Amino acid sequence: MARLLVQLKLRLLTNALRASRGAKISFIASTFFAVLVAIGTFVVLAALRGQSAAVDQTAAVFTVFAFGWLIAPLLSFGLDGTLDPATLALYPLRTRPLAVGLLAASATGAWPLANVIGLLGVTIGLAHGFLGELVAVLAVLLQVLFCIALARFVTTGMAGLLRSRRGKDLAAFLVIPIFALYEAFSQVVPRMAAEGKITAETFAGIDRWLRWLPPGLAAHAIQDASAGHAGAALLRLALLAAVIAVLGGLWIRALGHALVRVDTSTQSSAVRGGLLPFARSGIRGTVAGRYLIYQRREPGSIVRWCIIAVVMAAASVSTIRTPTYHVALILSAVLGGGMLGAFNANSIGLTGAAFGLEASALTGPRSLRAYFAGRNLALAVIAVPLLAVVSAGLAAFAGHPADWFWVVAIDLAGIGAALALSSVFTVAVAYPAEKRVGSPTPRSADGYGGQALVSGLGSVFGVVIVTAPVIVAVVLTHSAPAAVRIPVLVVGAAGYGLALAWAGARIAARAAERRLPELYQFAARSKL
């Protein structure tokens, strides 16, 4: 059974590679990263040799790896057909051999191997003597086994949930904290480290509780063995093995349940209200109502709005508390607009086959103009308060809350530019979108990466260029009295943004009228 499932996994992998170039590229990229992680981890762990806090830091690295294994299946569920027990439910398989087979299949691949190789860095960094080296190898193998068992347990326990629509919706929101954490690590941590606010001492004490977690047990077993305490080392390893055994037992039980039970935790419920908002205000209001409902009910939309806010905050973080905070405020306002444009530059492709309903009802230039105006209205209803609030927060954080007024002018111009450009790109560079299972944000279908790049980058840079006159006006008038300057800037920028959005909708409508059937064909090929 184990051999068969390993073969099945390898066959699925090679078939996927043969089927599309995108899969080939992502496989090569993933393998490349796995090699990098293996080498990087090995070097980092090996470099701990002779350091006083070596065991603390090894325990931290082991824990980070376990955490990675814990969340990875939540994000990539469905990429590996061998991992979903439901696909095997029809075959006459006993749970135990199935469990061993699934475990073997999960251990097959570049990432588990990269984990083993990378973590073996402890043989240089932490282990001393024959006993130490022996325990180190055992501890690394047990640690990787623990990670795999943990990931399997979580996946199987959540398999029913992740197959249901609501479960996938919930999983989509995990992206927000992960993205925010990533931004924090890549922007905030290096800065704080450079300022001396984060040092090696910050981690002191963390080991007091990490040592009792399974990854900590593995790290400390190596330390004990190297110090000659063979009994303590073996005791720790035995404890770790017991944890793995308990986890495995729980997993086998969950597997038995998952094969025969339907998930009932996500049964659908009715929506409130049930009437279309703004339906009384013509096609524009109707379309705006539909777009607004989608911004609220589709997790992907909420994720994108949150990402806009996170990017705005992250872009300004390095200079917001310095005398050049203006640059941070301008940058975050323009980037907010740019992201808004990029996320909505393929509205029709992202609507999917349902666009057929709209395409067969929209007749003539007037209704198409109303369609794009409605779309812009719905996006503006969310974008204006969101960008204004984030800018207000940043201005306050910078210690110059009064500067918020001129930032709002840039926000408004940026939003207008984003709506205009994304309307035009939606029609001019439409492409089918595809949602991979487990990923909340759709990407371009195979072969349309170029279009996605053009409309995405085009929106970001386009917003920068089109917003430039307002930025120049803000900079040139900085010495003018605020009572005159602010009202003129805000009203002028709002008018400029409105005019841009209006023109964008008109241009898009005119182009869409000529190629409505082609736009529908792109939308119909989307897999959402």
Next chain:
Amino acid sequence: MAEQAIAVRGLRKSFGAKEAVAGINLEIAAGSLAGLVGPNGAGKTTSLSMMTGLLRPDSGQVLVQGLDVWADPPAAKAVIGVVPAEARLFERLSGQELLEYAGRLRGMPASEARSRSAQLLDVLDLTADAKRLVADYSTGMRKKAALGCALIHNPPVLFLDEPLEGVDPVSGDVIRRLLTRFVGSGSTVLFSSHVMELVEQVCDHVSIIDKGQIVATGTIDEVRGGKTLQQAFIDLVGSRASEGEGLTWLGSSSS
């Protein structure tokens, strides 16, 4: 009934080297319930997409109620209702919101769209689920919701692509009765299917399409010529299955 509700002339479409529709001609009288049957991949969906203005043909003409679908799309779209094959709808709207949206997009006043969608949901047996998201609907419910969207503006001509594919008998019966009632009032229906019994039961006109060409068209009696429609279809299109001589082990008597 001499007036033609649908007239198709020399309709052609190729995808690369493959000719999906190879110049079809078709005339459907007003008030008719017509079936377009053919094996998988025969060109049914491609033909219907071109007739409804959703796929640009390489050449040919489509007239619906005398209006040229490709010369004057706005005018033609106003008299057409469409139910696409995989009723892919706005998943995040409730059934009620979806029907109302379809009506409002057609320029209907809000109150009218609301009252019509409530009546359609009632006839389609969807009232109890009107406030649930379409994403949580079953296949039958989705087909019924799509039919409601196509009917809300009361089009004189309705196109349906595989309307009963994957639909349970109860929902199928609801759809069938609604279509018969719709045609009884003088409207026209053209639907594609590969379920011969269904076409034989409900249609008065049938066209058989194979490899992108119409190989037979006329009333049900004309096309089947004394046989069952199923037999006439297999005779025209040709049985493609081998007799399976290699499967000597198959079946409980051989073990």
